[in-house]
Amino acid sequence: MVRNLSRGVFQYAQPPRIISYASTVGQKEGDGPFGACFDCVEPDAHFGQDTWEQAESVMQRRTVQLALDKCGLQDSDLSCICAGDLMNQCIGSTYGMRPLEIPLLGIYGACSTMAEGLLLASFLAAGGVGEYTAAVTSSHFSTAERQFRFPLSYGGQRPPTAQWTCTGSGAVILQQPDGIPDGVCVTGGCIGTMVDLGVTDANHMGAAMAPAAADTLVRYFKGTNTAPDTYDAIVTGDLGLIGSELLCDLVMKQGYDISAVHRDCGAMLYDRKTQDTHAGGSGCGCSASMLCGHFLPALQTGAMKQILFAATGALMSPTASQQGESIPGISHLVELRQHCIKPA
């Protein structure tokens, strides 16, 4: 079903098609340079709920519902959804998806979750588990900061390397291939391997994740025998401004110059000068909302033809950090292509 090219690197013989996607973000993300591209900018950080956790759940659910609405499907049409988030025990996905009653595969890849979800949902679609599958993820500034760092009311100082957890969600719906590639397809993937270079600072995640992104990208270039200029964009998740520089240096050392095509969702999401987000954005929702708000539309319109989407995750927990553990990074990747079949 897939062409296995090297360890964890594959391409689809018949690629599944992305038939719908949607993005929801908070007000701060809506005020950023890409604010106009998201389907929904929600000014109420509580999304009408009593708690931040409920807010994130509602955001995720609304995003899936919107993706369904956009392609005229119902939740009962989906054979499964791959869902995950940053909260303890992934409750954004649990309570977000509960009312939709879709067979649920819970995943955890920290901020790499959107790429992991796309990878698995595309695999399940290509393998024939029903006609439609989906992937969704979310993050919320207030749930993540309270959980991983300090409660908001503590008012702690954020160092220059810190990233701003995005309030956002992205959802993608895939269709089983029918033999004719058409529209935007998931054409390949790379399952990430953990890389841990010993970073212990939970406020310096870009440095913790960049080596994993480099490992995944170089594995994919080698496995597929492609070079950076094959792609219109090589998109990473949320390395931010500091991690992005590190990534370009790390892949350059292995003979690949990605600097002309590299784009990082965390570095793009906020205005560096006016939005006080230090090293940029982070969180599962950062790359998910940028994928669904900016990159998938660019592929759909033909402005881009072929991109790599390599979301990046820092596999940490407050317990591990308190025990002095370092932060392993991981980066899963999917290749996305516009297969527009036009009449001759």
Place this chain on the structure above:
Amino acid sequence: MVRNLSRGVFQYAQPPRIISYASTVGQKEGDGPFGACFDCVEPDAHFGQDTWEQAESVMQRRTVQLALDKCGLQDSDLSCICAGDLMNQCIGSTYGMRPLEIPLLGIYGACSTMAEGLLLASFLAAGGVGEYTAAVTSSHFSTAERQFRFPLSYGGQRPPTAQWTCTGSGAVILQQPDGIPDGVCVTGGCIGTMVDLGVTDANHMGAAMAPAAADTLVRYFKGTNTAPDTYDAIVTGDLGLIGSELLCDLVMKQGYDISAVHRDCGAMLYDRKTQDTHAGGSGCGCSASMLCGHFLPALQTGAMKQILFAATGALMSPTASQQGESIPGISHLVELRQHCIKPA
């Protein structure tokens, strides 16, 4: 690649083969009625480490290593491993798998994780992502109790409905099908849907999970047009003594009598009379260790020919419980068959 039978229910056209498996448990599990069946009973609850979290990581790693050793493979032979656990941000899997450097797909299905992992790892193997894939999970009494309920030193009273989180781990290695079913294969699966009947008591998880197990089993019976007596055993994860009774009642109401073949890992793991475990065992490691210690050997020797393994998970977190949320249950299922090709 799969025959899609109904929503989320499928069978493999060419089933991937289970070529190795291993189990590790703690001393209390080793003292139970199935103690002799596990590969390793570790008397040191700390597994030689400084913290409970490190102990669980080491247990999970050792179990994967043992499964690799038993079939003569190395970590570098695996194209991916599906791994998850109960700890916040799945750090048992993160730090457990870190030294092994295997492409990692993080999953979260609470105590249903072993079935979710087997479902995905078998799908990836059948789809051709390399020759070997794997699934692993773990739980540890001390990490789970501290996280979900009270620190051990608090010495809280446990109600009769409470279950005892198993210290244990199970790992399974699968091989891509070569067209000839042989040995023990994963022949089908059912992706679980969340079911929430409003249980809010974190000490009554059997009741929270039984409706999800019933939903999954009935969906599988209907989708495959089979009946309970098709199977030598219908194994649930960790419903425990109370949840097991509920499950039998719930499926009976839908016309299926599973009482003769139903076995619950949580009800089996400990001696009810002497081990003070109240309603039985729970935790990701409960069904994982019983699968790898008892059921897979029974299939391998031919004592059983065909079983359903439906692990069950309670998708909760302390944060959600404190906010008054109910506990949705989920149950993923895999069908396992002995395909022994004997000369005529």
